[in-house]
Amino acid sequence: MSRNSRIILGSNQYGKAEVRLVKITRDTARHEIEDLNVTSQLRGDFEAAHLDGDTAHVVATDTQKNTVYALARQGVGSPEAFLLRLADHFTSSFDWVSGGRWAADSFGWDRIQAEGTGHPHSFVRNGQAVRTAVVVRDGDTAHVIGGLKNLTVLKSTESGFVGFPRDEYTTLTEVTDRILATDVAARWRYNTTDLDFNAMYDDVQRLLLEAFSENYSLALQQTLYEMGEKVLEAHPEIDEIKFSMPNKHHFLVDLSPFGLDNPNEVFFAADRPYGLIEATVLRDNASDAGNAWEGIAGFC
Numbered sequence: 452m453s454r455n456s457r458i459i460l461g462s463n464q465y466g467k468a469e470v471r472l473v474k475i476t477r478d479t480a481r482h483e484i485e486d487l488n489v490t491s492q493l494r495g496d497f498e499a500a501h502l503d504g505d506t507a508h509v510v511a512t513d514t515q516k517n518t519v520y521a522l523a524r525q526g527v528g529s530p531e532a533f534l535l536r537l538a539d540h541f542t543s544s545f546d547w548v549s550g551g552r553w554a555a556d557s558f559g560w561d562r563i564q565a566e567g568t569g570h571p572h573s574f575v576r577n578g579q580a581v582r583t584a585v586v587v588r589d590g591d592t593a594h595v596i597g598g599l600k601n602l603t604v605l606k607s608t609e610s611g612f613v614g615f616p617r618d619e620y621t622t623l624t625e626v627t628d629r630i631l632a633t634d635v636a637a638r639w640r641y642n643t644t645d646l647d648f649n650a651m652y653d654d655v656q657r658l659l660l661e662a663f664s665e666n667y668s669l670a671l672q673q674t675l676y677e678m679g680e681k682v683l684e685a686h687p688e689i690d691e692i693k694f695s696m697p698n699k700h701h702f703l704v705d706l707s708p709f710g711l712d713n714p715n716e717v718f719f720a721a722d723r724p725y726g727l728i729e730a731t732v733l734r735d736n737a738s739d740a741g742n743a744w745e746g747i748a749g750f751c
């Protein structure tokens with residue numbers, strides 16, 4: 452086949468998406484569970500595969516899936532550490548693999564309560580946030596991005612929204628006492644790979660919840676910024692944090708047709724449309740993110 456010399460291959464990556472991995476650690480009768488959804492994508496010299504169908508460099512996506520399971524046999528530890536190990540494995544095993552992108556969602560399980568410290572091997576899926584992690588490896592450089600999504604929070608007072616501009620299309624009334632509710636999605640970029648990522652995750656989640664709850668909110672934008680600021684102040688290992696937060700509106704129901712008052716007690720929880728508040732909070736001297744954020748959808 453003759454080739455059009457003015458057409459070239461651009462950026463590319465490939466691998467296995469959403470490998471469902473459950474790892475039970477059962478060294479003792481008290482088991483531990485790790486539950487992840489892992490995506491592995493390789494980057495490097497794959498031009499011949501795209502141009503000629505030459506598979507000599509194509510580490511099969513099936514092999515990538517198997518590698519996820521095989522490396523899990525030695526333990527997961529934390530999503531971030533596990534993805535770093537996958538990155539190391541692929542870049543050191545195949546000369547032409549120069550890097551890639553590895554991502555995981557991880558799902559929490561709590562022990563079913565028994566006396567004392569909980570059941571040794573029975574768990575209930577934790578309905579709280581889904582933990583997210585991404586490792587982007589380019590040569591010897593690795594970027595690690597921790598995160599969470601679906602962290603649903605609500606405060607029933609200590610929030611208002613006043614002072615916004617009014618034009619011919621503005622109907623919103625000013626309120627100094629409203630419900631503020633959102634599903635927090637956040638991704639934060641570490642500036643080192645040598646960390647106890649599980650401890651970091653727990654502390655970032657704690658700080659996010661604390662910041663959401665502690666101050667009067669003049670706008671969801673302000674609360675978002677305070678959440679990011681609190682994380683960056685506490686953790687020099689994090690250079691930036693991105694948020695995407697829907698403003699889940701709760702409208703006061705007019706009960707006057709029924710002869711009833713409604714002192715901020717009965718609400719219609721609308722599911723759409725919703726406000727969508729997104730921002731990045733970062734250090735003014737943040738390290739270079741390179742292409743770390745590429746492919747992470749839904750943030751600005």
Ligand SMILES: O=c1[nH]c(=O)c2[nH]c(=O)[nH]c2[nH]1
Nearest residue numbers: 612623669670671672698726
């Ligand atoms: O916290 C808020 N920020 C907004 O930008 C906004 N816009 C709106 O209609 N309500 C709100 N609330």
